[in-house]
Amino acid sequence: MQGKSGFLSAADWPLLPFYGAMCLVYVVLGLAWLIVSFLQWRDLLRIQFWIGGVILLGMLEMATFYAEYSSINATGDSMQGAVLLAEFVSCGKRTLARMLVIIVSLGFGIVKPRLGPMLHRVVGVGILYFVLAAAEAYMRVMRSKSDPSNQMLVASVPLAVLDSAICWWIFTSLVQTTRTLRLRRNLVKLTLYRHFTNTLIFAVVASVIFMLYSIKVHHLTVCFTEWKELWVDDAYWRLLFSVILLVIMILWRPTNNNQRYAFSPLLDAPEDDDDEEEEQFINDAYGVKMRTQSTGGTSSPKPKNSNSAEDDLKWVEENIPASLADT
Numbered sequence: 001m002q003g004k005s006g007f008l009s010a011a012d013w014p015l016l017p018f019y020g021a022m023c024l025v026y027v028v029l030g031l032a033w034l035i036v037s038f039l040q041w042r043d044l045l046r047i048q049f050w051i052g053g054v055i056l057l058g059m060l061e062m063a064t065f066y067a068e069y070s071s072i073n074a075t076g077d078s079m080q081g082a083v084l085l086a087e088f089v090s091c092g093k094r095t096l097a098r099m100l101v102i103i104v105s106l107g108f109g110i111v112k113p114r115l116g117p118m119l120h121r122v123v124g125v126g127i128l129y130f131v132l133a134a135a136e137a138y139m140r141v142m143r144s145k146s147d148p149s150n151q152m153l154v155a156s157v158p159l160a161v162l163d164s165a166i167c168w169w170i171f172t173s174l175v176q177t178t179r180t181l182r183l184r185r186n187l188v189k190l191t192l193y194r195h196f197t198n199t200l201i202f203a204v205v206a207s208v209i210f211m212l213y214s215i216k217v218h219h220l221t222v223c224f225t226e227w228k229e230l231w232v233d234d235a236y237w238r239l240l241f242s243v244i245l246l247v248i249m250i251l252w253r254p255t256n257n258n259q260r261y262a263f264s265p266l267l268d269a270p271e272d273d274d275d276e277e278e279e280q281f282i283n284d285a286y287g288v289k290m291r292t293q294s295t296g297g298t299s300s301p302k303p304k305n306s307n308s309a310e311d312d313l314k315w316v317e318e319n320i321p322a323s324l325a326d327t
């Protein structure tokens with residue numbers, strides 16, 4: 001039926017201006033991130049490229065949902081293919097966002113130069129999450145809204161369990177990373193991770209409060225009368241994600257002293273069990289020879305002569321590249 005505002009129902013119509021406004025918000029965020037990144041393109045970190053990818057997928061997600069709702073409102077017909085495309089784009093954005101939070105929690109590029117075996121776990125969890133999220137979205141779109149069957153539980157329950165496992169992994173990794181930074185007394189990075197941890201705690205608390213509210217108002221009621229607020233169930237999660245993304249953008253924004261957040265082999269000494277492998281990686285990546293190492297595996301101590309300043313400078317010129325020394 002066509003109303004004053006179009007063919008959208010009164011319960012779904014508020015989503016049309018919401019997705020339009022969120023699309024403009026992501027465009028502004030994308031332009032701001034692009035400008036700041038262009039100004040500091042020499043010192044960009046890998047994490048900042050991930051943030052740019054999440055912003056791009058978020059912009060694409062909001063644009064597809066807005067186009068779909070606009071088409072339904074104009075014609076009255078809903079194309080399931082377009083709805084599935086929008087849902088799959090949303091699944092890709094959520095997957096990339098979770099992978100971003102995981103690698104940040106593990107300290108990639110901040111505490112450690114590479115993820116090592118953890119990289120395969122992160123990719124595996126990302127693929128599994130995308131598959132489960134896509135299956136849940138497909139069943140939600142394709143099944144009839146009047147169908148009382150419990151087919152949604154087949155995909156929604158495993159997805160919820162995986163989300164809980166990801167949250168547990170993130171917070172345990174954050175505890176380990178902050179502990180490492182505290183032991184190294186790196187206050188700059190420790191402050192950054194404390195703000196990041198507080199943001200995630202706020203997100204979890206806000207999610208639990210809203211879920212309890214939604215269950216009480218929309219599900220545990222005999223007569224459902226709050227249909228005008230039903231659109232908030234979809235809008236709230238996307239709005240909460242945008243707030244978290246904005247905080248992450250502020251924390252990891254490109255600046256002139258961007259490299260103080262990056263892993264430095266001269267400041268962040270590896271403390272894992274494979275110290276020799278880490279040192280070899282540093283040697284290969286930066287061309288730095290470890291001063292306490294020699295070809296025979298024995299240490300080469302500092303000369304006993306106290307007037308060895310010229311020897312020290314000579315050693316620096318021979319073993320440390322000029323670009324790294326300048327940095």
